[in-house]
Every structure is written in C-alpha cells, then in structure tokens.
Amino acid sequence: MRLSAFILDNLEPILQEWEDFARSIQPPHRSMDVAELRDHAKEMLEEIAAELDAGQAQPATGERASEIHAVTRLQSGFNIDQLVSEYRALRASVLRLWAQREKTASWFEVEDMSRFNDVLDRALAESVACYSATVRRSEDIFLGVVGHDLRTPLQYLSMGAEFLMRSEKSDPQLIQLGSRMFDSAARMGQILDNLLDFTRSRTGGGIQINPRPADLAGISEQVADEFRFSHPDRTIATEVIGDVAGRWDVPRIGQVYQNLIGNALQHGAKDSGVTVRTSGGADGVEIAVHNHGKAIPESAFAGLFDPLHRYANASTEEADRTHLGLGLYIVREIVHAHGGSVAVRSTAGDGTTFLVRLPNKPAA
Ligand SMILES: Nc1ncnc2c1ncn2[C@@H]1O[C@H](COP(=O)(O)OP(=O)(O)OP(=O)(O)O)[C@@H](O)[C@H]1O
Ligand SMILES: [Mg+2]
Structure with a gap:
C-alpha cells in the first residue's frame, strides 16, 4: 500500500x-x-x-x-x-x-x-x-488605529501649548513650559507619522510617492521654520543654492527634511547649530544636513537605516527614549522611491552630515 x-x-x-x-x-x-x-x-x-x-x-x-x-x-x-x-x-x-x-x-x-x-x-x-x-x-491595523486615534488629542495638546507659549499674560516659566509641551507634541506627531509609514511600507512593499513638478526651496524653509518655532533656543541655518526644481513628491521630501533636521537637533550637540544646505546641479539635487556632536562610529553606519534599530550612543545623555529608530529608515525609503541615495559622514572633528542625492527626473 x-x-x-x-x-x-x-x-x-x-x-x-x-x-x-x-x-x-x-x-x-x-x-x-x-x-x-x-x-x-x-x-x-x-x-x-x-x-x-x-x-x-x-x-x-x-x-x-x-x-x-x-x-x-x-x-x-x-x-x-x-x-x-x-x-x-x-x-x-x-x-x-x-x-x-x-x-x-x-x-x-x-x-x-x-x-x-x-x-x-x-x-x-x-x-x-x-x-x-x-x-x-x-498589528498593523492596531498601530493604524492607535496612530489615528492619538492624533486628535495630540492636536488639542499642541493648541493648548501654543496658547501658553504665545499668551501675553503668561509668565516666563509658563511660556517655557508651553514651548516644551509644544515640542513634545510635535515629536509625538512625528513618531506617529513614522510609525504609520513604517507599517504601510511593510505591507505595501515600500513607500509610495506621487512626484509632480515642484521646487524644493520652499519646503526646506518651511520645515526649518517649524523647528525654529518648537526649538527657539537652537539655530537652524538654511541655504538653497542653484536650481532645485524637479519632479518631487513634496510632502514626502518634507518628511526627509523633518527627520534629518529632527535627528540633528535631537542627536547632535545641544549647544550648537544645525545647517541645512539644498543645492541643485546638472545631475540633481543634494540635501546636506549637518550638526556637531559626538560622532557615529563607522561600525554603526550599516545598521543605522534599519527599521527599529537604534544605534545606542551609550555615553550620551540619551535618557530620552521617546524615539523608535524609524526615522532614517523612512528617509531611505522615500529617497529610494525618488531614485536617489542617502549617505552619512561622521567624525569627531567635523560632526555628522547626512547627504541625500536626488536625481532630477525620478523614475516614474
Ligand atoms: N544627526 C545625527 N547625529 C548623531 N546621531 C544620529 C544622527 N541622526 C541619527 N543618529 C543616530 O542614528 C539613530 C537612528 O536614527 P533614526 O532617525 O532612524 O531613529 P531615532 O531618531 O532614534 O528615532 P525616530 O524613529 O524617532 O526617528 C539615532 O537613534 C541616533 O543614534
Ligand atoms: Mg530620528
């Protein structure tokens, strides 16, 4: 048988x-x-x-x-x-x-x-x-629902914080408290955005982009302004050189700026500024975000862009564990979707620079 x-x-x-x-x-x-x-x-x-x-x-x-x-x-x-x-x-x-x-x-x-x-x-x-x-x-549905439902209360928190910050009647301590709260709410919003993008990209095979003719000059300034508002004690210098028009998914590129500037402020030296340079050339556009501070060791470069991987800089005072380690992953996904590349340079003397290269005409 x-x-x-x-x-x-x-x-x-x-x-x-x-x-x-x-x-x-x-x-x-x-x-x-x-x-x-x-x-x-x-x-x-x-x-x-x-x-x-x-x-x-x-x-x-x-x-x-x-x-x-x-x-x-x-x-x-x-x-x-x-x-x-x-x-x-x-x-x-x-x-x-x-x-x-x-x-x-x-x-x-x-x-x-x-x-x-x-x-x-x-x-x-x-x-x-x-x-x-x-x-x-x-899990994705759960995260989606949590992310979505947290957004409305977060908006109220952020409005309340802004009211404290701007109110003429507030004493300086309240203004400072308001500013901290506003900053935290903005960071929570960013974490939620990253989390939702991560779950979506995991199930849908990468991040979808919708490129249209657009100029990057405005978006870098806009994102920098948001950070200047939430981090009044830090300087963020922006510079746009050459022609930075092309076919871009502007809100997505905005997310790239947001994550890179946010990282520079969060992980860089707190007593120094951040520079954001966007330069256009014949081949495309280069975005360079620079900060001073402790260098990222070269051995950590490879894993830096992996989702949920957090290169833990043991000696920094990063008691702040509110970040998930998704930001650079999302940056890389968006940049790849535009046909570009992202690299990092980091030394103790020169600080850390994240370099994004975007070709002028991204693949459809
Ligand atoms: N500009 C920078 N200077 C120094 N270290 C950095 C910089 N940018 C990123 N890093 C290091 O790389 C790690 C990964 O960055 P990534 O943006 O992916 O995650 P995160 O900032 O920890 O969390 P989030 O998901 O909120 O962005 C950071 O935890 C930090 O250790
Ligand atoms: Mg980050």
Whole structure:
C-alpha cells in the first residue's frame, strides 16, 4: 500500500494522535473541544494524500487547509512554536504508524517517506507564513488605529501649548513650559507619522510617492521654520543654492527634511547649530544636513537605516527614549522611491552630515 492510501485508511488513528497532542499543548486557560482540537487536520491529511498521489505539488484552489488551520490556531491562542510542534508531532505519528504496518514489498517506501516529508514541509511553511502574515496584519491595523486615534488629542495638546507659549499674560516659566509641551507634541506627531509609514511600507512593499513638478526651496524653509518655532533656543541655518526644481513628491521630501533636521537637533550637540544646505546641479539635487556632536562610529553606519534599530550612543545623555529608530529608515525609503541615495559622514572633528542625492527626473 502506498503511503497516500495508508494515510486515508488510517485517518482516525492519526487524527486521534493529533488531537491528543493538541490537547497537551492547548493554552492553559482554554478547554478546547474535539472539533477545535482537530481543526482542519482531516482536510490537511486529505490534501497531503492527494499531493502524494499526484506526485507533484497541487496548485492551490482557494485557501489551503494549512492556511486556514494557522489562522484558527492563532485565534485559539496558540503561539507559532506550538503551531510548528503540531506538524512535528504529525510527521512523527504518520511515520511511526506507517513503520508499524504489516509490511509488504516496499520498493517505494523510501520514496513515499521522502515525498511525505516534502509535502508536510510545504504545508508547514504555508501555515507559518499565513500565521505570521495574519499577526502582522492585525498589528498593523492596531498601530493604524492607535496612530489615528492619538492624533486628535495630540492636536488639542499642541493648541493648548501654543496658547501658553504665545499668551501675553503668561509668565516666563509658563511660556517655557508651553514651548516644551509644544515640542513634545510635535515629536509625538512625528513618531506617529513614522510609525504609520513604517507599517504601510511593510505591507505595501515600500513607500509610495506621487512626484509632480515642484521646487524644493520652499519646503526646506518651511520645515526649518517649524523647528525654529518648537526649538527657539537652537539655530537652524538654511541655504538653497542653484536650481532645485524637479519632479518631487513634496510632502514626502518634507518628511526627509523633518527627520534629518529632527535627528540633528535631537542627536547632535545641544549647544550648537544645525545647517541645512539644498543645492541643485546638472545631475540633481543634494540635501546636506549637518550638526556637531559626538560622532557615529563607522561600525554603526550599516545598521543605522534599519527599521527599529537604534544605534545606542551609550555615553550620551540619551535618557530620552521617546524615539523608535524609524526615522532614517523612512528617509531611505522615500529617497529610494525618488531614485536617489542617502549617505552619512561622521567624525569627531567635523560632526555628522547626512547627504541625500536626488536625481532630477525620478523614475516614474
Ligand atoms: N544627526 C545625527 N547625529 C548623531 N546621531 C544620529 C544622527 N541622526 C541619527 N543618529 C543616530 O542614528 C539613530 C537612528 O536614527 P533614526 O532617525 O532612524 O531613529 P531615532 O531618531 O532614534 O528615532 P525616530 O524613529 O524617532 O526617528 C539615532 O537613534 C541616533 O543614534
Ligand atoms: Mg530620528
């Protein structure tokens, strides 16, 4: 008897072992019934048998049992290790029962077993991929909702802070408090923007841009002004040289300035200024944002643009943990979407410069 027929003939004992195993690993607070414990195992075994019979991978028509199983296990509170362990147990029980059967001539035994392993690995990989994608989607939705819902209260905070800052009746301490609050609210807004872009780019394959004919001179000044307002004690010098017109997604380029200037203010020396130079030439536009302060070690350059990676500058007084380490990742995504590149130069003597190069005519 071929292994596929053996599986179909022995569905019940295999399913019983599957059920016993699932019961042994079910989440402690749950008491799952037989249907829930066996969830889609029968369909999965039938699919595996059909695939073994066909001798090749069967194209999926709709969702596979392994995928539906992954989602139901997630809903039942199984973690990914438990999901994987179910497949391990299934493999062991099928192969054990198969080995214990009354043997007949079995030239195909090895071939069937190795095919079975392949098919089971395929089902396992599908389950894991589907499990992770579902988790990721729900995380993204969660983050999206949190980000969206935090925006309105944040706007009120920021309006209140601005009122304190600008009120003629306020004493200097209140004005200073207002300015700090305004700064914090602006930073929270920026963190939310980055977080939403990050989740979107993760699911949608990069950040989408919408380039139109535009000039970058205005946008660098506008972003710098926002920072001058929230950081009245810091100097931000802007300079625009040459022709900086081209096809750009201006709000997105604005985000590049925002992240780079924000970084320079946050991570650079607090007692020195920031310079932002935007220069246009025949090949395109270069944006250079410079600050003084402790250098970023060269060993940290590679990971600097990785999402959620935060090069921790241990000796700085960065007790402030309100940043996520997404800013440079988003800068890089936006710049790449425009067909450009981003680089960093950092030495103790010259400080840190982030250099963005944008070609004049970005790819469509
Ligand atoms: N201008 C700079 N000078 C010195 N270090 C910098 C500068 N810009 C970035 N860094 C270092 O690179 C790290 C990554 O920067 P990135 O903007 O990606 O994250 P972040 O600023 O920590 O958080 P956020 O997600 O809020 O931007 C920073 O944590 C900091 O250590
Ligand atoms: Mg940053």
